[in-house]
Amino acid sequence: QVQLQESGPGLVKPSETLSLTCTVSGGSINGFYWSWIRQPPGKGLEWIGYIYYTGNTNYNPSLKSRVTISVDTSKDQFSLKLSSVTAADTAVYYCARGPRGQLVHFAYWGQGTLVTVSS
Amino acid sequence: DIVMTQSPDSLAVSLGERATINCKSSQSVVFSSSNGNYLAWYQQKPGQPPKVLIYRASTRESGVPDRFSGSGSGTDFTLTISSLQAEDVAVYYCQQYNSFPWTFGQGTKVEIK
Numbered sequence: 537q538v539q540l541q542e543s544g545p546g547l548v549k550p551s552e553t554l555s556l557t558c559t560v561s562g563g564s565i566n567g568f569y570w571s572w573i574r575q576p577p578g579k580g581l582e583w584i585g586y587i588y589y590t591g592n593t594n595y596n597p598s599l600k601s602r603v604t605i606s607v608d609t610s611k612d613q614f615s616l617k618l619s620s621v622t623a624a625d626t627a628v629y630y631c632a633r634g635p636r637g638q639l640v641h642f643a644y645w646g647q648g649t650l651v652t653v654s655s
Numbered sequence: 656d657i658v659m660t661q662s663p664d665s666l667a668v669s670l671g672e673r674a675t676i677n678c679k680s681s682q683s684v685v686f687s688s689s690n691g692n693y694l695a696w697y698q699q700k701p702g703q704p705p706k707v708l709i710y711r712a713s714t715r716e717s718g719v720p721d722r723f724s725g726s727g728s729g730t731d732f733t734l735t736i737s738s739l740q741a742e743d744v745a746v747y748y749c750q751q752y753n754s755f756p757w758t759f760g761q762g763t764k765v766e767i768k
Binding site for chain 1 (some may be wrong): 656693695697703704705706707710716748750752755756757758759760761762
């Protein structure tokens with residue numbers, strides 16, 4: 537059973553860059569699309585973007601100018617960088633994957649990690 | 656962007672009774688090459704990530720109790736819990752994955768009356 541685990545700083549200062557990593561276990565990162573999704577406290581879900589294991593990406597236009605998603609297949613990890621953060625970027629950040637190597641719904645999720653933007 | 660609008664925002668249902676949640680998309684979520692509706696339903700309990708219940712509008716995920724069912728096509732969809740159990744208290748989200756950016760509904764909170 538594939539498992540995903542987010543890691544990274546829980547506190548980021550305004551204007552700095554948020555950096556998170558998702559480590560995949562119980563399966564390979566190869567052959568799949570990997571997404572980042574976020575959820576502000578008490579609010580709904582927002583898809584940030586995905587990366588294919590080959591490195592192809594697709595970002596939400598609302599965040600595209602600030603987002604970079606990268607992959608390290610040798611470590612079965614993929615990462616999120618979000619630049620110039622503000623308090624509005626405070627959220628639980630999830631990594632997720634579809635059930636197969638297709639761009640469909642999210643079948644596997646990490647537990648999520650809360651990132652607070654504050655000085 | 657496709658806007659997903661759920662109704663109601665919250666509902667309280669007695670144990671054993673039916674709960675119905677609606678989801679309307681601003682554009683069709685039918686995937687042209689397959690004629691499938693690219694619409695999923697998720698359940699999220701406090702402190703947990705969302706869990707997929709239904710995909711392709713009406714296909715139940717493996718292991719999901721059969722009291723959960725999805726229906727609808729095009730722009731109008733429904734999630735039905737046929738007999739509400741205590742463990743079904745959660746927030747439910749619909750999501751379209753037909754076109755980018757993928758978008759979610761605002762969520763519907765289900766409670767026990």
